[in-house]
Amino acid sequence: MIGAGKVRLLxxxxxxxxxxxACEKLQISYKHAWNILKKMxxxxxxxxxxxxxxxxxxxxxxxxxxxxxxxxxELNRDYVDxxxxxxxxxxxxxxxxxxxxxxxxxxxxxxxxxxxxxxxxAVLTSIMGEKDLEDLDIDEGxxxxxxxxxxxxxxxxxxxxxx
Numbered sequence: 212m213i214g215a216g217k218v219r220l221l222x223x224x225x226x227x228x229x230x231x232x233a234c235e236k237l238q239i240s241y242k243h244a245w246n247i248l249k250k251m252x253x254x255x256x257x258x259x260x261x262x263x264x265x266x267x268x269x270x271x272x273x274x275x276x277x278x279x280x281x282x283x284x285e286l287n288r289d290y291v292d293x294x295x296x297x298x299x300x301x302x303x304x305x306x307x308x309x310x311x312x313x314x315x316x317x318x319x320x321x322x323x324x325x326x327x328x329x330x331x332x333a334v335l336t337s338i339m340g341e342k343d344l345e346d347l348d349i350d351e352g353x354x355x356x357x358x359x360x361x362x363x364x365x366x367x368x369x370x371x372x373x374x
């Protein structure tokens with residue numbers, strides 16, 4: 212749903228208060244940026260930016276959902292960076308880490324689901340669409356597998372032995 216490029220776009224919009232100026236800053240086309248935002252809004256089910264036309268206060272601004280997405284991405288990114296850094300010092304360079312976790316909390320509203328997972332002393336939050344969460348059939352207290360790569364964290368149900 213969100214990655215480094217989308218975060219750069221949202222941050223540029225926040226700084227410039229204008230989609231056009233953000234596009235110029237990032238050297239991307241306006242149409243490409245608008246399509247990215249449109250797809251994000253559809254997947255999330257809520258706007259990540261709002262546009263005000265006319266008057267002194269015109270421009271493009273992040274919504275609370277947009278800010279929350281950036282914050283969650285950066286929290287998870289920092290944790291993943293630390294894990295990857297530790298892995299690079301070991302023999303596991305380039306491997307995918309599948310870690311058994313427990314679902315701590317599940318919150319859903321306006322098409323967005325936030326799933327907090329915990330393992331050892333760490334707590335991570337995964338953000339996905341409500342439909343994706345329904346498809347996974349994950350509830351608080353469930354055992355899951357967190358797949359952590361250098362670029363993202365995925366969650367899947369843990370399989371019981373014999374399955």
